[in-house]
Amino acid sequence: METVLELRELAKHYPGHRAVDGISLSIAKGEFFSLLGPSGCGKTTTLRLIAGFEEPTTGKVLLDGRPVAKLPPYRRDVSTVFQNYALFPHLTVAQNVAFGLERRGNSSKEAVRGKVEKALALVQLTGKEARFPHQLSGGERQRVALARSLVLEPKVLLLDEPLSALDSKLRKEMRQQLKLLQRRVGIAFLFITHDQQEALSLSDRIGVMHQGALLQTGTPLELYRQPSSRFVAEFLGDVNWFEGAGVRPEAVRVSREAPLNPEHNTTAVVQRVTFLGNCVHLEAKSADGADCIVELPQRHCDFQSGETVHMWWHAADEFRVPEGG
Amino acid sequence: MRRLLAVYAGIAYLFLYAPLAVLAVFSFNASKIAVWQGFTLHWYGSVFHNPALLEGTLNSLVIAGAATVISTILGTLAGYAIWKRRMPWLTNSLYLSLLSPEIVTGVSLLAFFAWVFRFGHVQLGMHTVILAHISFSLAYVVLVILARLRTFDPTLEEAGLDLGATEWEVFRRITAPMLLPGIVAAALLCFTVSFDDYVITSLVAGVDSETLPMMVYAMARKGVSPEVNALSVMITVGLGSLILTAGRLERRGR
Amino acid sequence: MRRLSGGKESVRFQILARQFALPSTVTMIALFYVPLLIILAYSLLTRGPYGGVMLPLTLESYRRVFDPLYGQIFWRSIWIAAVSTALCLILAFPLAFYIARSGGRKTLLLNLVMLPFWTSFLIRTYAWMFLLRDTGLINTALLAVHAIREPLPLLFNDGAVILGLVYGYLPFMVLPLYATLEKLDDSLLQAAADLGATPWVAFWRVVIPLSKPGAVAGSLLVFIPCLGAYLTPDLMGGGKTVMIGNLVQNQFTTARDWPFGAAFSLLLMLIVLGTTRVLGKRGEELL
Numbered sequence: 001m002e003t004v005l006e007l008r009e010l011a012k013h014y015p016g017h018r019a020v021d022g023i024s025l026s027i028a029k030g031e032f033f034s035l036l037g038p039s040g041c042g043k044t045t046t047l048r049l050i051a052g053f054e055e056p057t058t059g060k061v062l063l064d065g066r067p068v069a070k071l072p073p074y075r076r077d078v079s080t081v082f083q084n085y086a087l088f089p090h091l092t093v094a095q096n097v098a099f100g101l102e103r104r105g106n107s108s109k110e111a112v113r114g115k116v117e118k119a120l121a122l123v124q125l126t127g128k129e130a131r132f133p134h135q136l137s138g139g140e141r142q143r144v145a146l147a148r149s150l151v152l153e154p155k156v157l158l159l160d161e162p163l164s165a166l167d168s169k170l171r172k173e174m175r176q177q178l179k180l181l182q183r184r185v186g187i188a189f190l191f192i193t194h195d196q197q198e199a200l201s202l203s204d205r206i207g208v209m210h211q212g213a214l215l216q217t218g219t220p221l222e223l224y225r226q227p228s229s230r231f232v233a234e235f236l237g238d239v240n241w242f243e244g245a246g247v248r249p250e251a252v253r254v255s256r257e258a259p260l261n262p263e264h265n266t267t268a269v270v271q272r273v274t275f276l277g278n279c280v281h282l283e284a285k286s287a288d289g290a291d292c293i294v295e296l297p298q299r300h301c302d303f304q305s306g307e308t309v310h311m312w313w314h315a316a317d318e319f320r321v322p323e324g325g
Numbered sequence: 326m327r328r329l330l331a332v333y334a335g336i337a338y339l340f341l342y343a344p345l346a347v348l349a350v351f352s353f354n355a356s357k358i359a360v361w362q363g364f365t366l367h368w369y370g371s372v373f374h375n376p377a378l379l380e381g382t383l384n385s386l387v388i389a390g391a392a393t394v395i396s397t398i399l400g401t402l403a404g405y406a407i408w409k410r411r412m413p414w415l416t417n418s419l420y421l422s423l424l425s426p427e428i429v430t431g432v433s434l435l436a437f438f439a440w441v442f443r444f445g446h447v448q449l450g451m452h453t454v455i456l457a458h459i460s461f462s463l464a465y466v467v468l469v470i471l472a473r474l475r476t477f478d479p480t481l482e483e484a485g486l487d488l489g490a491t492e493w494e495v496f497r498r499i500t501a502p503m504l505l506p507g508i509v510a511a512a513l514l515c516f517t518v519s520f521d522d523y524v525i526t527s528l529v530a531g532v533d534s535e536t537l538p539m540m541v542y543a544m545a546r547k548g549v550s551p552e553v554n555a556l557s558v559m560i561t562v563g564l565g566s567l568i569l570t571a572g573r574l575e576r577r578g579r
Numbered sequence: 580m581r582r583l584s585g586g587k588e589s590v591r592f593q594i595l596a597r598q599f600a601l602p603s604t605v606t607m608i609a610l611f612y613v614p615l616l617i618i619l620a621y622s623l624l625t626r627g628p629y630g631g632v633m634l635p636l637t638l639e640s641y642r643r644v645f646d647p648l649y650g651q652i653f654w655r656s657i658w659i660a661a662v663s664t665a666l667c668l669i670l671a672f673p674l675a676f677y678i679a680r681s682g683g684r685k686t687l688l689l690n691l692v693m694l695p696f697w698t699s700f701l702i703r704t705y706a707w708m709f710l711l712r713d714t715g716l717i718n719t720a721l722l723a724v725h726a727i728r729e730p731l732p733l734l735f736n737d738g739a740v741i742l743g744l745v746y747g748y749l750p751f752m753v754l755p756l757y758a759t760l761e762k763l764d765d766s767l768l769q770a771a772a773d774l775g776a777t778p779w780v781a782f783w784r785v786v787i788p789l790s791k792p793g794a795v796a797g798s799l800l801v802f803i804p805c806l807g808a809y810l811t812p813d814l815m816g817g818g819k820t821v822m823i824g825n826l827v828q829n830q831f832t833t834a835r836d837w838p839f840g841a842a843f844s845l846l847l848m849l850i851v852l853g854t855t856r857v858l859g860k861r862g863e864e865l866l
Contacts, residue, residue, distance in 0.1 A: 051487060052486070052487075053483055053486070072486065072491075073483070073486040073487050074486050074487070074488075074489045074490055074491055078487075079487060079488065080483075080484070080487045082480050082483070082484060084478070084480060086478070086480040086481050086483065086484035087484075088481060088484070088485075088499055088503075089503065090502050090503055099485075099488050099490075099498075100488035100489045103488060103489035103490050103494065104489060148488065149487075149488075152488065152489070326778060327680075330673055330676065330677040331677065333673050333674065333677070334673070334674055334677040334678070334688075337670070337673075337674045338691065338692075340746075341692065341695050341746075341749070341750075342695065344703060344706035344707055344709070344710055344746070345695065345698070345702075345703065345706055347706065347709065347710060347716060348702075348705075348706045348709060351709070351716070358714060358719070359709075359714060359715055359716045359718075359719040359720075360719060360723075399602050399603045399606060400603065402599035402600070402602065402603065403599065403600055403602075403603035403604075405596070405599055406595075406596040406597070406598075406599035406600035406603075407596075407600070409592040409593070409595070409596040410592070410593055410596040410597070410600075412596075412600055414604075415600055415603065415604055415607065418607045418611065418612070419607070421611075422607070422611050424803055424851060424855060425807075425848070425851065426803065426804065426806065426807020426808075426824065426847060426848075426851065427804075427807065427809065428807050428809045428823075428824040428827050428828060428844070428847070429615075429618075429807060429827075429844045429847055429848050429851075430611075430614075431828075432618065432827055432828075432831050432840060432841070432844055433614035433615050433617065433618045433844065434610065434614050435831060436614060436617045436618050436621050436837065436841065437610075437613060437614035437617050439631065440617050456610060457610070459606065459610065460606065460607075460610035460611055463603060463606060463607070467603075492592050492594075492595045493595060496595065514697075517697055517698075521698075521699040521700060521701065523700075523701050523810060524809050524810060524824075524828075528828070528831065528832075538699070538701050541699075541701055541702065541705070542701060542810075542814075545701070545704075545705045545708060545814060546814070549705075549708060549709050549712060549714075549715070553705065554709070557699070557702040557705060557706070560698075560699050560702055561698045561699060561702055564697065564698045564699060565694065565697070565698050568694065568697040568698070569694075572690060
């Protein structure tokens with residue numbers, strides 16, 4: 001794995017507030033990496049430190065092995081797609097996309113135009129070169145922002161919650177397009193989001209942040225099945241805690257009869273059964289008094305509220321986290 | 326209660342506009358006294374045939390033009406600087422110059438020029454008036470520009486930096502072009518304020534740099550005349566349209 | 580917590596900002612502060628034989644400033660300015676209140692108030708002369724309908740000056756009052772009504788106190804120019820109403836007593852600064 005971006009003990013302290021508290025991670029060339037966390041966890045600040053809009057208090061930012069923390073944004077080979085796209089309203093789509101190329105000044109007009117055309121074709125906006133941003137839809141504006149950054153062929157593309165301004169249907173569409181795009185251009189993407197579904201579906205690897213710290217890094221599967229802390233476990237999805245062991249709702253089996261294998265089981269009283277179309281959510285209170293939520297295939301919708309049922313799961317499906325994690 | 330207020334508001338607006346409306350009406354009066362005696366454009370014509378008035382107008386235009394260009398450039402840069410970095414000294418100085426009574430600004434500049442002229446063969450003239458106008462109009466420009474910048478999206482500048490533009494390039498290619506309506510609005514405001522000034526101008530003008538307001542003042546002092554009425558109407562319409570244009574530009578692109 | 584580069588906390592633009600501010604800073608020093616310092620110096624010098632100034636240094640000018648003869652001018656100026664400000668406040672308040680409750684037409688109505696102000700002050704003053712003088716429109720009309728036998732002396736007195744000042748600076752009172760009243764939440768008045776207050780009581784106990792910042796800011800913006808007024812007392816007062824502004828102007832032109840004029844200018848400036856300090860703190864948010 002060839003590292004293209006490395007953060008070493010990166011920290012940003014404000015008076016009375018540690019926005020980023022010493023995080024270290026590496027991103028490989030061509031990797032789709034997501035920084036996932038709730039609002040205020042420091043993921044946006046981290047992005048701004050990498051892009052160059054803030055200077056770190058301590059720590060290093062290394063791009064292709066070279067330290068860049070002292071460099072201004074216009075001398076770093078990274079490009080940012082802003083949450084509000086930040087398209088220049090007084091320039092056309094083509095002029096927006098060409099902006100960075102013109103600043104470099106080392107290409108002829110024809111070369112610039114050619115690159116702009118290619119970039120727009122990549123995001124499927126051919127034909128809209130002469131439009132102005134206010135004439136475009138939200139999704140189109142986002143694609144212009146992508147084209148504008150990608151045309152510069154940066155080493156890393158930073159995306160600051162790019163899908164959060166779109167409505168949910170568009171968001172799902174754009175997710176897939178973004179993934180395909182990343183595969184095609186082969187540039188490392190650093191994707192900031194608070195939406196765990198987005199992170200899980202798009203990323204090669206995810207880093208979960210909370211209160212300025214990087215809690216865990218790993219593939220989506222690793223994080224989901226082997227979370228290293230309670231926070232990570234609960235942020236990535238629902239968890240049932242049975243005496244210190246965490247089990248995902250879809251890993252719990254429910255039956256009226258006692259299971260054959262008496263390990264890893266408990267009894268519970270059904271509180272509510274919710275039919276969701278493709279599955280059933282069964283909420284129950286376990287023998288220890290814990291609230292559980294189980295996801296069952298839809299054919300199991302005949303459990304009644306008030307029933308006592310047996311719940312059991314495989315050892316492989318449970319994970320344990322350190323106390324206070 | 327609401328109706329009472331509406332009636333009051335109506336009277337208030339009448340109060341504000343009546344004097345000017347009356348002037349306008351009587352500028353077409355064929356008689357010199359305040360009794361209507363027929364419609365005429367005679368007085369408007371005589372204004373255009375008055376060489377002194379034309380010269381005064383030219384002087385006013387030149388002075389306002391020069392002061393506007395310089396004040397607008399300086400003021401735009403200063404406004405941007407204050408937006409970027411707290412500069413209490415400059416901000417307070419500008420506010421102070423805005424609040425200063427014109428008579429104090431005027432005499433202090435007169436004293437200043439008198440003192441400076443000891444070191445050279447310079448006299449009061451167009452140049453002193455222009456400098457004086459720059460001094461008091463700068464604050465107006467900064468005010469308009471700052472108001473405009475308050476609604477400016479800073480991520481646009483960040484995007485510029487991100488794409489490879491230096492801070493100066495960001496200002497030149499992104500911020501300034503987007504500020505253009507505001508800059509023009511500030512310039513029009515500056516022009517209006519400069520064109521209309523009497524107090525400061527009268528103190529620092531030389532013999533060859535009489536401005537239009539100075540002439541209007543002299544004529545008003547002598548007494549009322551329909552020629553002054555006509556001239557007043559033209560000036561009011563001219564300045565009024567500048568201000569309306571400035572207002573429209575200010576609102577555009579918000 | 581977002582730190583955006585355009586805001587005051589920007590790191591990258593500091594050098595550029597300092598460069599940009601330089602020409603204006605130089606201009607302010609050269610064309611605003613230095614002249615004031617020179618006025619200060621002149622106020623301490625002696626009157627020259629042909630105008631201008633010369634040594635020796637003396638406090639004579641200041642002594643004369645506090646002479647009761649000139650004290651009259653001083654107090655009269657304050658009185659006229661105060662009355663004008665009070666009238667502006669009373670007249671502007673209902674208008675500002677009306678505009679603030681006018682929904683969609685708010686901006687239009689407000690602009691209509693401000694528009695006259697931006698045309699020529701000189702011409703607006705002249706327009707009143709046209710209306711008020713002995714052979715002006717009002718007198719001519721009243722004589723024509725035999726309401727009066729002789730022309731009323733409407734011009735060239737203190738009343739005319741106050742009228743001119745109120746007319747000239749009314750928009751400056753409307754604007755800050757409007758800004759404050761516009762923020763007034765309707766629900767406050769509804770709550771007052773709910774608690775048993777009649778509209779009149781609600782007005783006095785809720786609206787008036789909450790509009791104080793606007794009233795203070797407006798008073799500042801009106802009182803100061805009125806105090807230093809020159810054109811209005813000159814044209815509307817016909818030389819009979821002498822305010823500080825006229826006195827200063829006279830000293831620097833006809834009377835050629837620059838040190839005395841300078842001393843009075845500084846006194847005026849000090850009053851302006853003092854009033855700004857006292858009132859400015861409360862009206863600051865609006866400015």
